[in-house]
Amino acid sequence: MPVSGRTWARYIGPALIAAIIAFFLANPKAYNYLRYGPKVINGLGAKLLCSGVFVAGRDANAVFEEDVLTSHALAQYSSFDINQQTEEVTVSSYGLFTQKAKYNPDFGCSLYHNEAPSFSAPQIAQQTGFQWGEVEVNQDIQGILDSIIAENSSKPHIDSRALIVAKQGKIIAEAYAPGYDQDSQFLSWSMAKSITSSLLGIWLEENGQDIDQPPGFSEWENDERKNIQLRHLLNMASGLKFDESYEPGDNATRMLFFEDNMAHYARTAAAEIEAAPGEKFVYSSGTTNILSGWLFDKLGGTENYYRFAQEKLFLPSGISDATYEPDASGSFVGSSYLYMTARQWTKFGQLYLQRGNLNGQQIIPEHWVDFVKTPIKAAPRGEYGGQFWLNAGAADDSSKRMFKDLPTDLYLASGHNGQYVVIIPSRELVIVRLGWANGERFDLNGHFAKILEAL
Incomplete structure (x- = not known):
């Protein structure tokens, strides 16, 4: 009697799952890449983009191309959103593995996973610290x-x-x-x-x-x-x-x-x-x-x-x-x-x-x-x-x-x-x-x- 597709699935499904489990047990590095990799990449992207845009004042696309993508090629599968009003950055991969970073004018950017952080800077009296004099260019060194x-x-x-x-x-x-x-x-x-x-x-x-x-x-x-x-x-x-x-x-x-x-x-x-x-x-x-x-x-x-x-x-x-x-x-x-x-x-x-x-x-x-x-x-x-x-x-x-x-x-x-x-x-x-x-x-x-x- 021929075996139906449903019957095959009954045997192949558990076997496939067992094979996948066995593979990851034998290859913990692969498991870590699957479990943690996308969020690591998107966390890196959210942090670099937030600070790059709001702290360093750079163009978001330049930060993504020059910093994020060069740090990890798989960031090409990530997309980002810069919310200028709330000063937040969100990075995800096809809507999954989302990471967020929030900017504060005094403290820069913080990656967060629950509630967005909110910090207040105390008033600081300005001081006259060390200042550079005029640059005295050494042409050999400049070259x-x-x-x-x-x-x-x-x-x-x-x-x-x-x-x-x-x-x-x-x-x-x-x-x-x-x-x-x-x-x-x-x-x-x-x-x-x-x-x-x-x-x-x-x-x-x-x-x-x-x-x-x-x-x-x-x-x-x-x-x-x-x-x-x-x-x-x-x-x-x-x-x-x-x-x-x-x-x-x-x-x-x-x-x-x-x-x-x-x-x-x-x-x-x-x-x-x-x-x-x-x-x-x-x-x-x-x-x-x-x-x-x-x-x-x-x-x-x-x-x-x-x-x-x-x-x-x-x-x-x-x-x-x-x-x-x-x-x-x-x-x-x-x-x-x-x-x-x-x-x-x-x-x-x-x-x-x-x-x-x-x-x-x-x-x-x-x-x-x-x-x-x-x-x-x-x-x-x-x-x-x-x-x-x-x-x-x-x-x-x-x-x-x-x-x-x-x-x-x-x-x-x-x-x-x-x-x-x-x-x-x-x-x-x-x-x-x-x-x-x-x-x-x-x-x-x-x-x-x-x-x-x-x-």
């Missing part, structure tokens, strides 16, 4: 910067957008790609980690506390995490297991694109100790957000954190319009989300070059400057300090360093897509590069070695 920008035409994946060289406290060369200028706001990505470290150093000094203390989280009191100190977190050597592979569904993407309170997620998701504190260097954005959340709690919330950052760091440094963005809970995303102009990023570098002192004001304690650029023992090439990257080299061989043609005293704030604030004390130099490198890394070693040689 190098111009040639780097010109590379964009033959190497579009490098996409350098802004470059500045400052020597002995004066800008000697400055270059921008078409569409960008001195007023353009640039995303920090992980350069924000160095800002978070600076704020923590200022707070600890003002409150007479040091880094050799546990953060005191209730979630950590009854297990091995109670032995972790602030020092370990600042050195990226806490021993916490936090997956930062940036594959959909890992800890980092879940934190950045699924959680309304990123600091809380980071300190609870990182529940497992994989090494004794201080023994293993593991770079982690979750670690920085744990620190930022700790400072948020110590300061007493969003408004006080905002005031502290403005009055203690940004304004004294001559940075009048930094946009340090919080998550939907109001806790600042200390790992990733800060917008400033290229000249303001250069001021941040100048602050460290001058050992925390600008205009005769000690903004960052000198001992903190020394701390952030002291290599940790756990970093094999002497490449990390206190939320800054270093070029010190291995303890037994300084030639084993990140940038072989650059000085060993170089240290830098560094972010995704090639955001760099490079400080070289021995040459009295600050060099800033901002852009959107994808698929090919910006040649920091080669380009900056040419600058040093020309000087």
Whole structure:
């Protein structure tokens, strides 16, 4: 007797479902891509579009084409809506996997998943901070910067957008790609980690506390995490297991694109100790957000954190319009989300070059400057300090360093897509590069070695 289609379905349906389940059980990466991938892509799109349009003042289509699509090709299946009236951005894929971000004039944009966040900024008294004098152009250096920008035409994946060289406290060369200028706001990505470290150093000094203390989280009191100190977190050597592979569904993407309170997620998701504190260097954005959340709690919330950052760091440094963005809970995303102009990023570098002192004001304690650029023992090439990257080299061989043609005293704030604030004390130099490198890394070693040689 022939078997009917319905009879076939009775056998094939369960078998197909079982095969699909077996496939995903055997391939958890594929499952994570299916479950988390679309929302990660749309979350990234919503955040970049919101900040790109409302903070940086760029055209939405340009942000989508130049930032979102280059970050992930599957964003081509996403569509976006910019609501100028409510100042919100919505991104979805055929009406599914929707992600939203909301703009606030004082706080920038926050991705949210429940209720749209609403924050109020306190009144801040303006200060006269460090200001650049007239640019004294070094034509040789200017030529190098111009040639780097010109590379964009033959190497579009490098996409350098802004470059500045400052020597002995004066800008000697400055270059921008078409569409960008001195007023353009640039995303920090992980350069924000160095800002978070600076704020923590200022707070600890003002409150007479040091880094050799546990953060005191209730979630950590009854297990091995109670032995972790602030020092370990600042050195990226806490021993916490936090997956930062940036594959959909890992800890980092879940934190950045699924959680309304990123600091809380980071300190609870990182529940497992994989090494004794201080023994293993593991770079982690979750670690920085744990620190930022700790400072948020110590300061007493969003408004006080905002005031502290403005009055203690940004304004004294001559940075009048930094946009340090919080998550939907109001806790600042200390790992990733800060917008400033290229000249303001250069001021941040100048602050460290001058050992925390600008205009005769000690903004960052000198001992903190020394701390952030002291290599940790756990970093094999002497490449990390206190939320800054270093070029010190291995303890037994300084030639084993990140940038072989650059000085060993170089240290830098560094972010995704090639955001760099490079400080070289021995040459009295600050060099800033901002852009959107994808698929090919910006040649920091080669380009900056040419600058040093020309000087």
